[in-house]
Amino acid sequence: MKDQKYKNTILDLSLILNELQKPIQILDSVKWQEGVDDFIIKNNFKELPTISYDNRPLKYDPSKKLQEFKELRLKISRELGPSDPLGLIIARNCMQYEDVIRMLMVRGKPQFYDYSKKLYGSANETMGDGKTKLSDLAKIMSKLLDSLNENMLGENFERSMTSEQVVDELKGRLGTYFKDEKIKIKLSDGIISDASAGSDYIKIKSDLKFSRKDLDIFEVHEGWVHLGTTLNGQTQPYAKWLAKGPPCSTVTQEGLAVIMELFNFALFPRRAKRLNDRLVACQMAENGADLLQVIEFFRNKGQADSQAIKNASRIFRGAPLTGGTPFTKDIAYLKGFVMIYNFMRTSIQEGKVDLIPFLFAGKVTLEELPTLKEYHDLGVITLPKYLPPQIKDMNGLAIWMAFSSFLDHMRLDDILKENRNQEGTNPFRKAS
Template identity: 85%
Template sequence: MKDQKYKNIILELSLILNELQKPIQILDSVKWSEGIEDFLVKNKFKELPEISYDNRPLKYDPVKKLQEFKELRLKIQRELGARDPLGLIMTRNCIQYEDVIRMLMARGKSDFYDYSKKLYGSANEVMGDGKTKLSDLAHVMSGLLNSLDENMLGESLERTLSSEQVVGELKIRLGEYFKDERIKVKLSDGIISDASAGSDYIKIKSDLRFSKKDLDIFEVHEGWVHLGTTLNGQNQPYAKWLAKGPPCSTATQEGLAVTMELFNFAMFPRRAKRLNDRLVACQMAEDGADLLEVIRFFKDKGQEDYQAVKNAGRIFRGAPLTGGSPFTKDISYLKGFVMIYNFMRMSIKEGRADLIPFLFAGKVTLDELPVLKDYHDEGVITLPKYLPPQIKDMNGLAIWMAFSNFLNRMKLEDMFQEKKNLEVTNPFRKVA
């Protein structure tokens, strides 16, 4: 067990790190000024607007902030040594925040993309198997999702709930889930997405209509995962940095949220298409498509003008509008899902299901989970206080992943081959 002196050092360094990163607000720093969307729509998407970030200065001196993080890195090494596992995680987070600052200093320039790709990844990157590109997933999923007819799948997805009704219902649901916390759910005009989570609140975009499925998504995605991991990090007695998420934790966060949507059967085709379209659009922009081309992509998907602008704008926030160097954060949803799902499969296969709850310990990455488990055994890291039911009791999850590991070996194409002497016919064969 680690002694109290070590624990106190971890706490002190955590609090310094949290305080240093506090003014660094990435999405707020890359917001477009008012009038850009109107300009695009009124010009019928024939002309790129001029976007300047001069009217959105950073809320800190970036050069000074870079020096502060450098000094903290040196302090971590002095206090904990160069090889302490928790010290290495905090040092990595310092470096991440330094790269965020450099990225934001390059808003509107191609260098912005270089840092974005370093921090969040690329739609063209190769996944863990060493051969499959993330963009391959997008194109395979496009075909599969287009074959799904929501009208044949069950519950109606009609948007009958007002923003106010969603706020009221979420207050009840999350009040029961986070019994010992004072959670706020409120309306907001200032968010880009339909919902967002903060340190102790969830915002719902006002003046919109939602389906019951949307409500279920908000409960799981924003509530159980984003808000839950923040609160679990805040409830850590020493490792307080876990309440704050550097960019390297984004894929884990968004992937975990998407995974829990699936485990809770809250996901639906329209939602999956939105996430997949973001990945496709990001690849288009990386491959050279400009803002107007990406807007047309979303309009071809049937989106209204302003919705298409909003979705395309997510990929060009902070980035040049001419293509080739976008903001790649939106790949995190499906990239993270692949990472999380495969991590769970491997954890079950290797008999390490004890690592899975630590996904909810705070804003984490997959490679640090064994470290967190080891330091839990040392009395430094606590188990997450708030866990979804599927993780509290992992019996069902374990069996799901065990079957998944086996079924992954079977090729669907081999199961229903149509051969002359084959007794089993293909039930999915289209009859002329």
């Protein structure tokens, strides 16, 4: 067990880090000025708008803030030593925030992409098997999702719920889930996405219509995962840094949120297509497509003009509009999904299932989970207070992954070929 002096040092360093990062608001810093949508539509999608970040100055002195993070890293090394595992995580987070500051200092310039790729990754990167590219997933998923007919899959969930109704229902659902917390569910007209989670609240975009499926997704994605991991981080007695998410935790956060949508059967084809389209669009932009070409991609998907502009703008926030150097945060959803799904499979297969709950301990990365488990055993890290039912009782999850591992050895092409070979001898098949 670690002594109280060590624990208090971790708490002190955590609180300093949380205070230092507080004014660094990435998405707010790259928000576009009003009127961009109108300009694009008025010019018939033929002319790129001019984006200025002069009206969104950073809320801190970047040079001073960089120095403060550097000083904290030196303090970590002095007080914990240069190789302390928890100290290395906190120092890594410091360096992440330093790169965020450098990225925001070059908003609108090509160098913005260099930092974005370093912090969030690229649609063209290779996944964990060392040979499959993330962009390969986008191609395969596009083909599979386009072949699905939602009308044949079950109920067609119409968007008939008002924002106010969603707020009221979420209050009831999450009030039960977070029974010891005073969380707030509120309307907002200042967010780009349909919903957004904060430290103790969830915002729902006002003046929109939602389906019951959207409500289920907000409950799981924004509630169980984003808000839940924040609250679990806040309830840590010493490792308070876990309540705050540096960019390296974004892939874990978004992937975990999507995988919980799947495990809760809230994920549906239209939602999956939206996530996959973000990945495809990001790859297009990395390969040189400009803002107007990405907007056209979304319009060709049947999206209304304003929605297509909104989705394309996510990929060009802070970045030049001419293509080749986008903001790559939107790859996190499917990149994270693949990484976490494979992490769960290997953890179960290798008898390390006790690592899985630590995905919810706060804003974490996969690489640090063994360290968090080790320091839980040493009395520094606590188990998450709020866990989804599928993680509280992992019997079903273990069987899911066991069958998944076996079925992965069977090639779908071979199965389809065998089915076609047997069609002629099937006595129940209607003669054509």
